[in-house]
Amino acid sequence: MNRSEIINQIKSKKSFLSVGLDTDINKIPKHLFKYENPVLEFNKQIIDATQDLCISYKINTAFYECNGITGWKSLIDTYNYLPKDTFSIADAKRGDIGNTSAMYAKAFFDPKSSDMDFDSVTVAPYMGKDSVTPFLGFDNKWVILLALTSNEGSYDFQQLRDGEYKFFEHVIRKSSEWADASRMMYVVGATRGEGFLEIRKHAPDNFLLVPGVGAQGGSLKEVCKYGMNKDCGLIVNSSRAIIYASPGEDFAERAREEAKKVQEEMSQELSRIGF
Numbered sequence: 001m002n003r004s005e006i007i008n009q010i011k012s013k014k015s016f017l018s019v020g021l022d023t024d025i026n027k028i029p030k031h032l033f034k035y036e037n038p039v040l041e042f043n044k045q046i047i048d049a050t051q052d053l054c055i056s057y058k059i060n061t062a063f064y065e066c067n068g069i070t071g072w073k074s075l076i077d078t079y080n081y082l083p084k085d086t087f088s089i090a091d092a093k094r095g096d097i098g099n100t101s102a103m104y105a106k107a108f109f110d111p112k113s114s115d116m117d118f119d120s121v122t123v124a125p126y127m128g129k130d131s132v133t134p135f136l137g138f139d140n141k142w143v144i145l146l147a148l149t150s151n152e153g154s155y156d157f158q159q160l161r162d163g164e165y166k167f168f169e170h171v172i173r174k175s176s177e178w179a180d181a182s183r184m185m186y187v188v189g190a191t192r193g194e195g196f197l198e199i200r201k202h203a204p205d206n207f208l209l210v211p212g213v214g215a216q217g218g219s220l221k222e223v224c225k226y227g228m229n230k231d232c233g234l235i236v237n238s239s240r241a242i243i244y245a246s247p248g249e250d251f252a253e254r255a256r257e258e259a260k261k262v263q264e265e266m267s268q269e270l271s272r273i274g275f
Helices: 003-013 031-034 039-052 067-079 098-109 131-136 169-173 195-202 220-227 251-271
Strands: 017-020 056-060 087-092 121-125 141-150 184-188 208-209 234-238
Touching: 017 039, 017 067, 017 087, 017 251, 031 039, 039 251, 056 067, 056 169, 056 234, 067 141, 067 234, 087 098, 098 131, 121 131, 131 141, 141 169, 141 195, 169 195, 208 220, 220 234, 220 251, 234 251
Parallel strands: 017 056, 017 234, 056 087, 087 121, 121 141, 141 184, 184 208, 208 234
Antiparallel strands: none
16 A cells, blocks of 8 residues: 555545554453454454544554464454555564565565565664665565654663764664655654654654554544644554453444544544644
8 A cells, every 4th residue: 555545545534543453362352262263253343343444454463473373374364354445564573684574574565475465564673774675675565663662661772862863863864765755654652742743853754653542541632733744644553442442242343432432533633734
């Protein structure tokens, strides 16, 4: 999915919501265990209930990889169930030397190899250019680079200052040489608030993937105030607050209600900027 298609999805759905499918088998409703694959059934019902309200689905691959062959099958089957008009994110946070990164890219971008053809993958930038550019070797695919996260450990490295800039600013400035805003996005935690102003100094046109709205306490209004650009420029993810809205048989309906609340707030924010 290219940049124009993402923007058109935002306009048509009046939403920039990504639903995170961080599906933990220990948290899904118990009645789903009558199905052969409870995780897949949970995901399918969440997708059916929310696809008209979101522009993206983000699959955190760790929740699937930990279950071995069964988990990988659930990952592949979930990917293949995603609506083709939504932006698909493999939240895998990969990053290694070039030949290894090329294999990671193939895992998520080459359907002949893996049965998966995601639009994007999250990548850790610590090892530099040769760990990132293999993902850009696939046509029409996006790298979503970790930039400024909201976890406590982000202060260990990301906020360190080297001369004029902090480490996360160096990451953005350098990576902008590898791909422009049509191929590169950045992960910025929703709890960063005014930190979005620092991001936008260096990445005025890029889309930002923003986790942390909902269960992690991030404010959508703050994110929009400091992070929006003329094309919206945001894909805001919510996982637990939506998919675990109810532990009962009404989980899909309740997930839709929570997604609808976020979509309506997003619609207001888009109207505010005349988008």
